Amino acid sequence: MKNLIFAITLILSINVCAQNEIENTNVFVRVYDFQGKKIGKGKILSISETSLQLYRKGESVKVMVNGIGSIKTKHSAGNNVLVGAATGATTMAILGAATADPDAWIFAYTAGEGAAVGALLGGTAGAVSGGISILFKNSKSYDINGDMEKWKAFKEMIIK
Incomplete structure (x- = not known):
């Protein structure tokens, strides 16, 4: 054995x-x-x-x-910015579309408008946070x- x-x-x-x-x-x-x-x-x-x-x-x-x-x-520094921008744009576009209320008394917007504004703001914020993360790479x-x-x-x- x-x-x-x-x-x-x-x-x-x-x-x-x-x-x-x-x-x-x-x-x-x-x-x-x-x-x-x-x-x-x-x-x-x-x-x-x-x-x-x-x-x-x-x-x-x-x-x-x-x-x-x-x-x-x-990865290169640009990868951090790109990933941050893509993540932020996607997340905020989904949230913007999901919270749309075209019948609201004030700030009425459609799902498409909410998604577009969310993508723009989220992409910008994500790119900034990706840029900041380069410092800790x-x-x-x-x-x-x-x-x-x-x-x-x-x-x-x-x-x-």
Whole structure:
């Protein structure tokens, strides 16, 4: 019985050190070449000794270390503003349409008018709050420049 348990444990743990690769870190990164042009973005699927594999919108992209100039974590600042504006506009448009009362004695408006005004005001407020959230974003930038020592340091930082 002991030998059976040992054999099963050995078989199940064979993949633990089979590859020198880090997988599924769930960190979103933007990858740039040496000229500062974005060459990839997405969540880190795996990191090996020579490449970075990203996953975005159902597709996997492999970027070789010798082509990486720098890596930035998290989404760009514009993403915060866009998400805030979209969320605010949608929420306030729904509320504006839902509270419409065309027969009111004062401030009578239709559902369409309420939705339009709600989208305008909510989008503006959401964009402002998204802009403020940029201050607390705390994204990091790593210069790699194809250097394997810097690549190893980046891998260590991602693991933590």
